[in-house]
Amino acid sequence: MTPARVDFLYLDEKDMIAAGVLNMHECINEMEKVFTLLSNGDYIMGGLNDNSHGILIDFPEKPQHDKMPKDGPDRRFMAMPAYLGGEYNVTGCKWYGSNIANISKGMPRSILMMTLNDTDTGVPLAYQSANLLSAWRTGAIPGVGAKYLARPNSKVFSIVGAGSIGVSSAEAILDVCQTLEKVKIYDVIKSTAETLKKRLNDNFPKLDVQVVTTLKEAIIECDIINLATAGEANPKIESNWIKAGALFTVSSSGDFDSVFAINSMKLVVDNWAMYEAASDEDSYPYYNPTMGVIGRQFLDWIHENKMTPEIITNIGDVITGKAEGRTSDEDIILYGLGGQPVYDVAWGYRIYQNALEKNIGTKLNLWDEAYQAR
Amino acid sequence: MTPARVDFLYLDEKDMIAAGVLNMHECINEMEKVFTLLSNGDYIMGGLNDNSHGILIDFPEKPQHDKMPKDGPDRRFMAMPAYLGGEYNVTGCKWYGSNIANISKGMPRSILMMTLNDTDTGVPLAYQSANLLSAWRTGAIPGVGAKYLARPNSKVFSIVGAGSIGVSSAEAILDVCQTLEKVKIYDVIKSTAETLKKRLNDNFPKLDVQVVTTLKEAIIECDIINLATAGEANPKIESNWIKAGALFTVSSSGDFDSVFAINSMKLVVDNWAMYEAASDEDSYPYYNPTMGVIGRQFLDWIHENKMTPEIITNIGDVITGKAEGRTSDEDIILYGLGGQPVYDVAWGYRIYQNALEKNIGTKLNLWDEAYQAR
Structure with a gap:
């Protein structure tokens, strides 16, 4: 030949x-x-x-x-x-x-x-x-989640972590949620938050964009919260800060109370089988806050007999109608993302x-x- | 910055x-x-x-x-x-x-x-x-094995499988074993064997190079046998064909009798921990002849309680003197290679x-x- x-x-x-x-x-x-x-x-x-x-x-x-x-x-x-x-x-x-x-x-x-x-x-x-x-595909995934899982008529959006993933996630969520009116930005490096504020002011002049200086301010009264921290950050989210109907889109670590998460939040992930694969490839504890993959926290909670995997939903199954996503305006949803090739x-x-x-x-x-x- | x-x-x-x-x-x-x-x-x-x-x-x-x-x-x-x-x-x-x-x-x-x-x-x-x-690094590995494991004064070298890995392995083994006088080549595609014969005739004019047409001829009376087959080939090596003191360098599949291999051959590998890793990443049976990694056969034999991993030696430990390689002119050695990044x-x-x-x-x-x- x-x-x-x-x-x-x-x-x-x-x-x-x-x-x-x-x-x-x-x-x-x-x-x-x-x-x-x-x-x-x-x-x-x-x-x-x-x-x-x-x-x-x-x-x-x-x-x-x-x-x-x-x-x-x-x-x-x-x-x-x-x-x-x-x-x-x-x-x-x-x-x-x-x-x-x-x-x-x-x-x-x-x-x-x-x-x-x-x-x-x-x-x-x-x-x-x-x-x-x-960065863009990673940002798009919270966008897909917000499209299918956010409370209709969401008004307040919070960006926790304004690095490259935070920026692209914000762009995605603002693309799919046209009802948003107010944006809060929180980053441990204030100049990073200010840079994103300027960018959003330029691109979305109608939005009310604020830099906030505490994590609490970045959670309370928010309809959609995107977590995309880096390095050693592992933001501790107090359950009593969380608004009914809130959606958390989490591309990084996040320290949620297990009892609240398991009993009072709907757990959605990008692909549960990927986390099951992680349990083959790694040993307990699977969740490492500095690596920042919240779905691995679910693996730990399963290992600790706090929950069973049946309560976890894949976003793909919500899109194809094989599973239910949001069922009421009161649902609090934790959408955890690990990234997939x-x-x-x-x-x-x-x-x-x-x-x-x-x-x-x-x-x-x-x-x-x-x-x-x- | x-x-x-x-x-x-x-x-x-x-x-x-x-x-x-x-x-x-x-x-x-x-x-x-x-x-x-x-x-x-x-x-x-x-x-x-x-x-x-x-x-x-x-x-x-x-x-x-x-x-x-x-x-x-x-x-x-x-x-x-x-x-x-x-x-x-x-x-x-x-x-x-x-x-x-x-x-x-x-x-x-x-x-x-x-x-x-x-x-x-x-x-x-x-x-x-x-x-x-x-191809060259894969060929070099049998060369390293032949340098440390072949019987001194080896004369007859056999090449089973004359594709790119067979060619580079032959080049490596001929580089390290200067006593070789005769080379046999066996390939299921005869023209492939003939191509290598021509190449060896050109590069090593003193060598007696023969194309053989049966696997048996390619094993009997040989001091060093390199197996590098591809695709579905899984050459069945009869134990009574094997010369005392022979070294098999195996970059592919090979069908050895388990009792003979375990009791009458010294088993050496590139890195046993890599095969242990394979047992984490795959399920029994680990050996797939069409994938051709002979060390996975040892995993199967361990799983089947036919042998324990203690009888396996790493070539690196032979080189650094942490383990014994050949101990006599009669040792028959099976050196199995899986390739490593x-x-x-x-x-x-x-x-x-x-x-x-x-x-x-x-x-x-x-x-x-x-x-x-x-």
């Missing part, structure tokens, strides 16, 4: 922007499609149950070797592979390194790259800067398609003819 | 060759260093015990969705991340797709890409075509260093200044 030349497309961060990675409205649409595929089982991730978040490299608290890094806030590497079916039918892997110390070096906390591959041959289709890809595959593929259409990016040759054809 | 510009180096297959990826002698040296680091614990891979081979995406035998691929020979995607210490102190991830049907399309069975990252920041250093990287990190990093030194490759910009610095 004729040897096959292989080329693929490299998209740097500017290319990704030019190809539409910051289009939150489109991203939310894609994520809804992903959740429908999840609900129907038309995807494959890694791990024993084909639902793994990914494979982690982390570092010891007390390294026994000269140069081996020491554990630290947000310090890890992670590879996140997935096949996604439906109209996508594409496979990919996100690989990133993260270290909160990057910020003091003028770099993002995490530096992420995405590879998309032809599902049939494994040929790379694209290699993409994935910082914005990740299927999101990266979907949004990465859409941006790749846009780039092809608009002739964006750098074409790279892998080989004209492979040195070894077997 | 000043925003940090990020660039990295892209190395296509030709660049990798120019930077020395086909230098087997150097590759064997690097792999010996890797095994020393493994024996000393100066590395981190994924999984519960930090020793995972990687995370697998495979496909169902009976897909329930329109486009979802069906399982087939060598059909999988795999992400393989690792941190490697010592003089390397670098982190990386190999990601590949594999499908034996590629061969009929003029493409290699597997298409592999390697990303190397700064361990501290996660910044990508290099994105490399990893087909030859993988630390090899890719080491060889990838060496080639990257060579490329920097020789100004090889394409410099790619990720960003001048990240769009979001948090």
Whole structure:
């Protein structure tokens, strides 16, 4: 047979922007499609149950070797592979390194790259800067949750943690909840909160945007609260601060009272099977506040016999009508998000398609003819 | 702080060759260093015990969705991340797709890409075509085994499976065993065997190279036998074919009699902890002949109470003197190899260093200044 030349497309961060990675409205649409595929089982991730978040490299608290890094806030590497079916039918892997110390070096906390591959041959289709890809898809997921789970006519929205995930989550939630009138922003670094305030004032001039200085102010009287903290932050949410009908969209850690959460909140997640996979890959306690995945707290509560997994609902099943979401204006909902590689595959593929259409990016040759054809 | 510009180096297959990826002698040296680091614990891979081979995406035998691929020979995607210490102190991830049907399309069975990252920041250093990287590092590992485990004065070497791994393994073993006089080649595709014969005749004119047409001929009277089959091949090795003092270097599947292997062979592996990790990530039976990792057969034999793990030796411990390798000219040794991402990190990093030194490759910009610095 004729040897096959292989080329693929490299998209740097500017290319990704030019190809539409910051289009939150489109991203939310894609994520809804992903959740429908999840609900129907038309995807494959890694791990024993084909639902793994990914494979982690982390570092010891007390390294026994000269140069081996020491554990630290947000310090890890992670590879996140997935096949996604439906109209996508594409496979990919996100690989990133993260270290909160990057910020003091003028770099993002995490530096992420995405590879998309032809599902049939494994040929790379694209290699993409994935910082914005990740931030936007991560922000879109709270947006999907707010669309399906927020109390109709929600007025007050609170942003706890105004880093890149907080920013994109805010954009998504404001996109889907057109009734919002007031926004509160809380961040341990006040200048970060002020930066987001300015951005929201510019983009949403009708909104009343306030920076608040205590966590309590950021919770009370709020209809929708987005938690997206980083590093060692683990905000303690007092149950008596929470308004009836509130929705928490949680992409990070959050310290909720277990009795209140289990008995007085409806627990919704992105994909419960992913947390079950985490229980194969890790040991109790599964929840690590500095890693910030609230659904792992549910694993701990199950392990501690405080609850059973039956009370947990997948957002995909709410979208496809297989499960109930909000049933009254009084429901308090805790929507916990862990992040899944299927999101990266979907949004990465859409941006790749846009780039092809608009002739964006750098074409790279892998080989004209492979040195070894077997 | 000043925003940090990020660039990295892209190395296509030709660049990798120019930077020395086909230098087997150097590759064997690097792999010996890797095994020393493994024996000393100066590395981190994924999984519960930090020793995972990687995370697998495979496909169902009976897909329930329109486009979802069906399982087939060598059909999988795999992400393989690792941190490697010592003089390397670098982190990386190999990601590949594999499908034996590629061969009929003029493409290699597997298409592999390697990303190397700064361990501290996660910044990508290099994105490399990893087909030859993988084939050479995979070939070097039997070479390291032959150097430490073959009977001194070995004369007859047999190559069972003459695909890319068979070719590179042969090159490695011929590099380390200078006493070899005769080579037998066996492949189910005769033309593949003939191609390797020609190559060996050209490169090693003093060797007596024969293509043999039965597996039996490829085993009897041989001092070193390299098994590197692919797809559905699972060569059945009759115990009475095996010469006293023989060394089997096995990068693929191989059907050995369990009683003979356990009682009459010394079992050596690349890293037993990796197989223990596989037992966390998979369920019994662990050995799948079409995936071809002989060390997983040992997991099955342990599960079946036929043997205990204490009889297994790590090659790294042989190199560092923590364990005994060959103790007599009569020892029959089965050296089983599963492949580890630390090899890719080491060889990838060496080639990257060579490329920097020789100004090889394409410099790619990720960003001048990240769009979001948090």
